[in-house]
Amino acid sequence: MTDDADADAKGRREPMRDPSYDGAFDAIVVGAGLAGSAAAVTMADEGLDVLVIERGRYPGAKNVFGGVLYTPTLRELVDVTSAPVERYVAEKRFSMLSDDDETAVSLRPGEWHDPPHNDSYTVLRGEFDRWFAEQAVDAGAVLLTETTVTGLVREDDGRIAGVETDRPDGTITADYVVLAEGGNSLVSEGADLRKPERAENVAVGVKEVLEFPERDEVIRDRFRLSNDAGASYHYFGEGAVGDAVGGGFIYTNEDTVSVGLAYRISDAAGSQPKPEQTLNAFKSHPSVAPLLRGARTVEYGAKTIPEGGSESIPKLVHDGAVVVGDAAGLVLNNGVHLEGTNMAVESGHLGGEAIAEAAERGRTDEAAFKSYPERLEASFVVQNLERYGWLMERVEADRDLIFEELPHALADAGAEYFRMDREPKEKHAEEARERLFETVGGLRGAAKLAYRYREVLR
Amino acid sequence: MSDTATDRESSAAESDDGWTVVVGVKQVPDSDEVGIDPDTGRLDRANAPAVLNAPDRDALEAALSIRDAVGGTVTAVTMGPPTATDVLEEAVAMGCDDAALVTDRAFAGSDTWPTSYALAEAVDHLGADVAVCGEETTDSSTGQVPPGIAAHNGWAQLTYVEDVDPLPEEGRLAARRDVEGGHERIAADLPVVVAVAYGEFEPRPAGLHRKLYAETDFEPLELTADDLGIDADDVGMDASPTQVGGMETVDPVDREKETVETPAELLDALSDEGVIAR
Numbered sequence: 001m002t003d004d005a006d007a008d009a010k011g012r013r014e015p016m017r018d019p020s021y022d023g024a025f026d027a028i029v030v031g032a033g034l035a036g037s038a039a040a041v042t043m044a045d046e047g048l049d050v051l052v053i054e055r056g057r058y059p060g061a062k063n064v065f066g067g068v069l070y071t072p073t074l075r076e077l078v079d080v081t082s083a084p085v086e087r088y089v090a091e092k093r094f095s096m097l098s099d100d101d102e103t104a105v106s107l108r109p110g111e112w113h114d115p116p117h118n119d120s121y122t123v124l125r126g127e128f129d130r131w132f133a134e135q136a137v138d139a140g141a142v143l144l145t146e147t148t149v150t151g152l153v154r155e156d157d158g159r160i161a162g163v164e165t166d167r168p169d170g171t172i173t174a175d176y177v178v179l180a181e182g183g184n185s186l187v188s189e190g191a192d193l194r195k196p197e198r199a200e201n202v203a204v205g206v207k208e209v210l211e212f213p214e215r216d217e218v219i220r221d222r223f224r225l226s227n228d229a230g231a232s233y234h235y236f237g238e239g240a241v242g243d244a245v246g247g248g249f250i251y252t253n254e255d256t257v258s259v260g261l262a263y264r265i266s267d268a269a270g271s272q273p274k275p276e277q278t279l280n281a282f283k284s285h286p287s288v289a290p291l292l293r294g295a296r297t298v299e300y301g302a303k304t305i306p307e308g309g310s311e312s313i314p315k316l317v318h319d320g321a322v323v324v325g326d327a328a329g330l331v332l333n334n335g336v337h338l339e340g341t342n343m344a345v346e347s348g349h350l351g352g353e354a355i356a357e358a359a360e361r362g363r364t365d366e367a368a369f370k371s372y373p374e375r376l377e378a379s380f381v382v383q384n385l386e387r388y389g390w391l392m393e394r395v396e397a398d399r400d401l402i403f404e405e406l407p408h409a410l411a412d413a414g415a416e417y418f419r420m421d422r423e424p425k426e427k428h429a430e431e432a433r434e435r436l437f438e439t440v441g442g443l444r445g446a447a448k449l450a451y452r453y454r455e456v457l458r
Numbered sequence: 459m460s461d462t463a464t465d466r467e468s469s470a471a472e473s474d475d476g477w478t479v480v481v482g483v484k485q486v487p488d489s490d491e492v493g494i495d496p497d498t499g500r501l502d503r504a505n506a507p508a509v510l511n512a513p514d515r516d517a518l519e520a521a522l523s524i525r526d527a528v529g530g531t532v533t534a535v536t537m538g539p540p541t542a543t544d545v546l547e548e549a550v551a552m553g554c555d556d557a558a559l560v561t562d563r564a565f566a567g568s569d570t571w572p573t574s575y576a577l578a579e580a581v582d583h584l585g586a587d588v589a590v591c592g593e594e595t596t597d598s599s600t601g602q603v604p605p606g607i608a609a610h611n612g613w614a615q616l617t618y619v620e621d622v623d624p625l626p627e628e629g630r631l632a633a634r635r636d637v638e639g640g641h642e643r644i645a646a647d648l649p650v651v652v653a654v655a656y657g658e659f660e661p662r663p664a665g666l667h668r669k670l671y672a673e674t675d676f677e678p679l680e681l682t683a684d685d686l687g688i689d690a691d692d693v694g695m696d697a698s699p700t701q702v703g704g705m706e707t708v709d710p711v712d713r714e715k716e717t718v719e720t721p722a723e724l725l726d727a728l729s730d731e732g733v734i735a736r
């Protein structure tokens with residue numbers, strides 16, 4: 001072409017004929033979710049050249065998630081003042097559902113209204129993940145979207161040295177790889193970095209986002225909220241997830257609500273109806289339906305949640321790679337807590353720091369990353385997973401009692417206790433107690449039950 | 459990072475063989491997200507993200523397939539503000555060797571007449587043997603620009619092209635074009651403007667390293683009115699003959715949905731309505 005001279009005259013760099021980025025980046029992050037972006041921000045801040053590869057059209061485009069983001073680590077990493085959050089959580093409500101009863105406890109501590117709002121905010125991941133990835137880009141990382149990582153590059157000695165993608169000319173090498181691909185960790189499994197999770201350790205999450213087309217104030221009025229305050233409602237019992245072990249939730253966003261379920265995949269695969277059907281049954285429960293009246297579904301998604309607890313955490317470091325977030329099974333899902341966002345950010349950050357330290361010393365062997373598993377072990381992440389590990393087993397053993405008999409018994413006892421007739425109250429209280437004891441096995445049974453679950457409040 | 463990307467092929471490998479193909483692309487509001495403001499009747503484009511005009515992907519594929527067959531280079535060109543660079547990056551990611559942004563305040567407000575004039579000068583400036591365009595843009599749907607480029611330069615044109623067949627020995631490009639009731643195959647002498655039919659070419663996916671390069675390190679060539687020897691008075695709003703008379707939202711007419719059994723009954727019905735005289 002005759003115009004190359006022109007181009008030079010304008011001070012433009014000559015176009016490359018066949019560009020290669022092999023070795024151009026220090027680290028490649030697989031997945032721009034919370035764990036991936038946390039790792040990317042951390043490494044970019046440490047001066048590393050970071051490439052983040054995301055399969056979605058934009059980060060968060062494919063993320064299904066219930067909706068409460070926990071921010072203690074996040075706000076240490078990035079300036080969150082401009083983060084797209086929906087509402088802070090001002091109320092947590094736990095309720096037990098039988099097929100037609102509800103018994104609930106609600107917590108609205110005044111201090112949750114004050115910043116930092118107990119570090120709990122409802123978010124829509126399509127917006128939040130995009131924003132978080134932008135923070136990584138602002139810190140110097142390069143984000144490549146619409147590209148799926150399909151495998152890992154290995155050196156002869158087994159060291160991980162890059163990734164393969166679904167694009168033509170799709171292999172790229174780098175010294176470090178961060179696996180942050182989430183719970184459906186096909187790359188890690190394909191590379192034998194972890195075994196596929198056993199069905200009893202995987203939950204299925206289904207979620208819908210609903211809007212209220214008729215009126216703006218519906219959410220505030222129905223959930224008793226003012227300004228930016230929001231609510232997270234948690235549900236257990238057969239009215240929420242039928243026979244399965246798990247629970248349901250409703251979270252308020254700014255103009256929408258997220259409604260969903262999370263329960264054992266082994267139950268989902270067995271006698272249990274399809275996740276959509278279970279979700280529809282939950283949405284039409286007599287004490288849930290009025291909250292959602294007139295609402296229209298604008299988004300639906302389903303996803304797996306690892307919940308094997310501390311025992312199913314795979315090896316976190318390999319020569320050339322670290323595994324973070326849901327890809328490493330770091331989710332606490334036990335009925336009372338459904339937390340993965342804080343663990344994803346914490347592990348991504350610690351994994352990123354370990355790589356930055358290793359890079360400083362010019363090392364890529366797994367021993368060079370050992371600060372990551374060590375610090376994770378000492379952090380709330382592994383501590384919480386260990387603390388609640390026993391709970392899921394216990395709940396599984398007591399599932400009929402907890403999910404079916406107890407919700408009925410509590411509702412009946414309540415109805416009995418407050419019954420209005422011409423009998424003295426003493427008689428009602430006695431019948432209520434009897435109804436409860438009959439379910440838990442008398443006073444001794446109740447004491448045993450309390451003892452079995454004492455560690456919840458330890 | 460830019461300085462650490464390496465070129466696997468030295469520029470010395472460049473040869474004079476093959477054709478110079480230039481492909482015109484345009485940034486348009488994402489048609490999936492454009493609404494019509496019911497009060498003003500205008501398209502609400504402000505809130506729609508800007509994307510590559512979908513028919514231009516076919517044009518890019520057609521252009522790259524010509525290069526695959528005869529060698530040479532493909533350069534994408536777009537006229538627009540600096541933000542239009544995004545679509546050039548997409549073109550380079552797909553495989554274009556280079557890309558040029560035709561940009562100048564003087565072009566602001568241009569309709570299809572000065573636009574095709576400026577693009578005609580640009581493709582000529584770039585030494586095009588073949589200029590490939592999409593059949594139309596999703597935001598204005600005139601289809602006037604490709605023939606406009608040909609007319610300004612006095613080049614041959616092939617429109618509604620479904621398949622291209624370069625004939626380098628003859629210095630001609632043959633094409634199959636869609637015509638009512640079938641297709642025809644015709645050949646044109648170079649230089650030629652080709653407008654490809656939408657949906658006829660399967661755009662190739664961008665290679666990993668090219669996509670990275672396009673999005674991080676590539677810089678387009680910038681061409682101003684001055685570079686193209688264009689007088690500012692010949693382009694822009696004042697040089698645009700299009701007058702928009704008005705916009706109306708048309709309410710659909712209710713159909714009566716009557717069914718007639720035979721042609722004779724239809725004729726009767728039409729004549730009863732006074733549609734035809736008998």
Ligand SMILES: Cc1cc2nc3c(=O)[nH]c(=O)nc-3n(C[C@H](O)[C@H](O)[C@H](O)COP(=O)(O)OP(=O)(O)OC[C@H]3O[C@@H](n4cnc5c(N)ncnc54)[C@H](O)[C@@H]3O)c2cc1C
Pocket residue numbers: 030031032033034035036053054055056059060062063064065066067068069070147148149150180181182183187205206207260261262303304305324325326327330331338339340341342344
């Ligand atoms: C229904 C549901 C409700 C939940 N509710 C809560 C809650 O209220 N609070 C809470 O704290 N946690 C909740 N969780 C858990 C939480 O969503 C996860 O723990 C958290 O998202 C994990 O973050 P991550 O970055 O590890 O993975 P992800 O968020 O899953 O991100 C992985 C990213 O990698 C991308 N990716 C995957 N594979 C590839 C590939 N091969 N190539 C390129 N990119 C790839 C994905 O597109 C995605 O962007 C919920 C989960 C579900 C399913």
